[in-house]
Amino acid sequence: MDRRAVITGMGVVSPVGIGTQANWESLIAGVSGIAKFARLNPELLPVCLSAEVKGFDPRAFIPDRKTVRLTFHSVHLALAAAKLAFEDAGIQPGSIPPERIGAIIGSGGGGFDDGPGFEDLNDPILKSWDEETQRFDSGKFGELGIPSSYPLFLLKALPNNAFYYISLQYNIQGENDNIVSSYTGGAQAIGDAFRSIRRGLADVIIAGGYDSLITPNTIFSLDAIGLLSHHEDPATACRPFDRDRSGMIPGEGAGFLILEDEEHARRRGARIYGEVIGYGNASSAYHLYNPDPAGTGIINAVHRAMEDAGVGIEAIDWICADGMATKESDRAEAQALATLLGSRVSTVPVSATKSLTGHMGSAAGAAESVYTLMAMTHGMLPPTVNCEHPDPDCRLRILTGAPHKTPITCALNINQGIGGQCTALLFKQYDSSV
Numbered sequence: 001m002d003r004r005a006v007i008t009g010m011g012v013v014s015p016v017g018i019g020t021q022a023n024w025e026s027l028i029a030g031v032s033g034i035a036k037f038a039r040l041n042p043e044l045l046p047v048c049l050s051a052e053v054k055g056f057d058p059r060a061f062i063p064d065r066k067t068v069r070l071t072f073h074s075v076h077l078a079l080a081a082a083k084l085a086f087e088d089a090g091i092q093p094g095s096i097p098p099e100r101i102g103a104i105i106g107s108g109g110g111g112f113d114d115g116p117g118f119e120d121l122n123d124p125i126l127k128s129w130d131e132e133t134q135r136f137d138s139g140k141f142g143e144l145g146i147p148s149s150y151p152l153f154l155l156k157a158l159p160n161n162a163f164y165y166i167s168l169q170y171n172i173q174g175e176n177d178n179i180v181s182s183y184t185g186g187a188q189a190i191g192d193a194f195r196s197i198r199r200g201l202a203d204v205i206i207a208g209g210y211d212s213l214i215t216p217n218t219i220f221s222l223d224a225i226g227l228l229s230h231h232e233d234p235a236t237a238c239r240p241f242d243r244d245r246s247g248m249i250p251g252e253g254a255g256f257l258i259l260e261d262e263e264h265a266r267r268r269g270a271r272i273y274g275e276v277i278g279y280g281n282a283s284s285a286y287h288l289y290n291p292d293p294a295g296t297g298i299i300n301a302v303h304r305a306m307e308d309a310g311v312g313i314e315a316i317d318w319i320c321a322d323g324m325a326t327k328e329s330d331r332a333e334a335q336a337l338a339t340l341l342g343s344r345v346s347t348v349p350v351s352a353t354k355s356l357t358g359h360m361g362s363a364a365g366a367a368e369s370v371y372t373l374m375a376m377t378h379g380m381l382p383p384t385v386n387c388e389h390p391d392p393d394c395r396l397r398i399l400t401g402a403p404h405k406t407p408i409t410c411a412l413n414i415n416q417g418i419g420g421q422c423t424a425l426l427f428k429q430y431d432s433s434v
Contacts, residue, residue, distance in 0.1 A: 005197035006430055008270040009089025009258030011081040011208075012370045015051035015251050015357050019084055023367075024374045027382040028403045032356045034234045034249050039214065046223040047230055049237050050214045051251030051358025053077060070152060071161050074108070074252060077363075078162035078210035081254035085206060086170065089258040090270060093170045102175030102202040104193045105163045106185020106209030108362040124149045162210055162254075175202045180362075182417030184281070185209045186255060187365025187425055191279030193259045194425075203264040208256030208369075211361030219250055225289045227326055239386040240323030240352035241330050241394045248324050251358030255366030257373075266432070273373045277410075278311070278426035280304025289418045290328050295336025297422035298414060302340055305424040311410065313340055316348060316426075318381055318406075320372045320413045321396075323352025324359060333414065334394035349404060350396045351375075355385045365415035365423060372427050376408045 012019070015033025016026035026033070033051045042048040058068050058076035061083050068076065086092075124145035130137040158164075160178040167176065175196045179185045186209020193207035213222070222228050229247035231237035239245040265272055282304065284297030291297065306312060322333055338345045353371055360367055375381055381404040390398055413425040 002198045003200055004262035004275055005194045005259045006262050006265050006275045007257050007273045007373060008260045008265050009085045009091065010256070010273065010370045010373060011084030011088060012253070012255040012367050013053055013056065013077045013081045014253035014255070014360060014367050015053055018053070018056060018080070020088070020370060020374060023370070024378070027353060027356060027371060028380060030356065030383065030385050032235060032385070033251070034237055034356070034358055036234065040216065045216065045219055047219065047228050048232055049229070049234055049249055051249050052214055053252055056080070067165060070156055071165070072156055074210055074212040075161045075165070077212070077252065077254040078105070079165055081208065081210065081256050082166045082206060085208070085256040085258050091204065091258065096204050098171045098173035100174055100203040101170065101172050102193070102196060102205040103163055103167050103172045104175065104177045104179070104189040104196070104205060104207045105166070106179040106181065106187070106189040106362045106366065107159050107162060108180070108185065108211035108213070166206065175205060181421055182419050183359070183361050183364055184415050184417040184421045184423045185362035186367070187369065187413070187415040187423040188281060190257055190259070190276065190366060190369055190425060191281060191423060194276040194279050197259050197261055203261045205259045206256055207259055208254065208366035209362040210254035211363045212252035213250035213359060213361045214252050222250065227289065229325065236386050238325050238355045238358060240321070240325045240355050240384055241334065241391055241396065241398050242387045243389040243391045245325045245327065245330060245391070247326050248354070249358035251360045253357070253360035253363040253367055255363050255370050257366065257369060272430045274376050274427050275430050276425060277428045278305035278309030280308060280424045282422050284420035284422065286420055291332035291416060291420065293328070293332055293335065295332045295339065297420055298333060298336035298416060298424070299339055301422040301424040302412065302414070305412070305426045309426045311426070313342070313344065315410045316412050317408045318375065318411045319348060319350045320368050320411060321350050321352045322414050322416050323354050323384065325354060329416065330391070331393050333416065334396050338395050345395055346397055348397060349381055349399045351382050351399050352384045353382060355387070365413065368415070369413055369425060369427070372411045372413045376411055376427065376429055379407045380405055
C-alpha cells in the first residue's frame with residue numbers, strides 16, 4: 001500500500017517577507033513586494049521594477065562566514081528558507097537516520113551572474129575582447145582571461161550549491177536530486193519528493209526551490225523575448241488575468257516543504273499542515289517561450305495529478321494559479337482551466353499571488369505551495385491584486401478585493417515555465433481518520 005506524504009514544516013523567503021507568517025500577513029493584507037531596483041542600476045536596464053527580498057541578512061541564517069563568501073545571494077535565500085523549514089518541522093541535524101532523509105531541490109541554474117559575484121568575470125571578459133573584430137576572443141580568454149579570473153568563481157556558480165550545503169548541514173544521505181528546469185523546478189522537486197515518500201524510499205525529504213531573476217543577464221534576456229512589464233508604478237505593475245496586463249516582474253526567493261511519511265510524523269508527534277495527494281507534470285511541446293494557446297501542457301499535468309490522487313475535478317475547492325501576467329501565458333492558463341473545470345469555471349475561486357511577489361523563478365512553485373497550505377490552514381483565500389478589468393478571454397472566477405474566508409479541503413497549485421514545462425500539485429487537508 002502506498003504511504004501518505006504529509007507536510008510537517010515550511011520555510012519561505014520572498015519579496016513579501018521572511019518566514020511563513022510574514023509572507024501570509026503580506027498576502028492577506030495585499031502588501032506588495034514590487035519596487036524600484038535596489039541592487040541594480042535601473043538606468044542601465046530596460047525595465048525599472050523588480051521584486052527583491054528586503055531586510056535580508058544572510059549571517060542571521062548562515063553562521064559560517066566562508067559559506068557566505070563562497071555562495072551567491074540566491075543560495076543564501078535557499079539556506080535561510082531551508083533552516084526555517086527544518087525548524088518549523090522540529091527536526092534537528094542528525095535527528096533522522098541519514099539514509100532515511102532526502103533533499104530534492106529546484107534551482108534556476110545557480111544564479112551564475114547573481115548579485116555582487118558577477119563582477120568577478122568583468123576583468124577576464126574585458127581582457128578577452130578583440131577591439132579589431134569587436135568580438136569575444138576565446139583564445140585571448142584562455143591566454144589572458146582565465147589567469148585573471150577569481151579562482152573560486154565557478155565553484156560559487158555550481159547549480160547544486162544549495163543542495164550541497166543543506167545536505168551537509170543536516171547529514172542528508174538518502175534520496176536526492178537537483179532539478180534545473182526553468183520556473184517549475186521547485187514544484188517538480190515537491191512532486192518528486194511526494195513520489196519518493198509514497199514509495200517508501202525515504203521517511204523525510206526537504207523539497208522546494210530557489211532562484212533570483214534579478215540579474216542583468218536574466219533581465220535583458222527576458223525583456224528580449226517580451227516577457228517583462230515596462231510599467232513604472234510598483235503598486236499596479238503586475239496584473240495577472242487583467243485586460244491591461246503587460247508582463248511579469250522579475251523577482252527572487254526560496255521556498256521549502258518538509259515532506260514526511262505520515263506514520264513517521266505521527267510517531268514523533270509532528271504538527272501536520274496537510275498532505276500532497278497528487279502530482280502531474282507535462283510539456284506543451286509548442287514554443288520556446290510562448291505557451292500553447294489551448295493550454296495543453298497544463299491540462300495534461302492536471303489530469304495526471306488527479307489520476308494520481310484518484311479524484312475528479314469536482315474535488316478541487318480552490319486554485320493557486322501560475323498567473324505570470326503576460327498576455328499569452330495567462331490566456332493559455334485560463335483556457336486550460338476553463339477546459340478542465342467545465343461548468344464549474346465560474347464558481348471555483350482562483351488566486352494569483354505573483355501580483356504581489358513578482359516571479360520568483362524556480363522558487364515560485366515551492367513558495368506558492370507554502371501559500372496554498374497556509375490558505376488551507378487558515379481557511380482564507382488571498383486575493384489577486386490589480387485585476388481591475390478581468391480579461392474577457394480569461395473566463396475564470398478571479399478572487400479580487402478582500403481575502404475570502406472559506407474552508408478548503410482540496411487545492412490545486414499550477415506552475416508553468418519557459419520551454420513548455422507545466423506542473424500540477426494537489427494538496428488536501430489532513431484527516432487522520434481516513
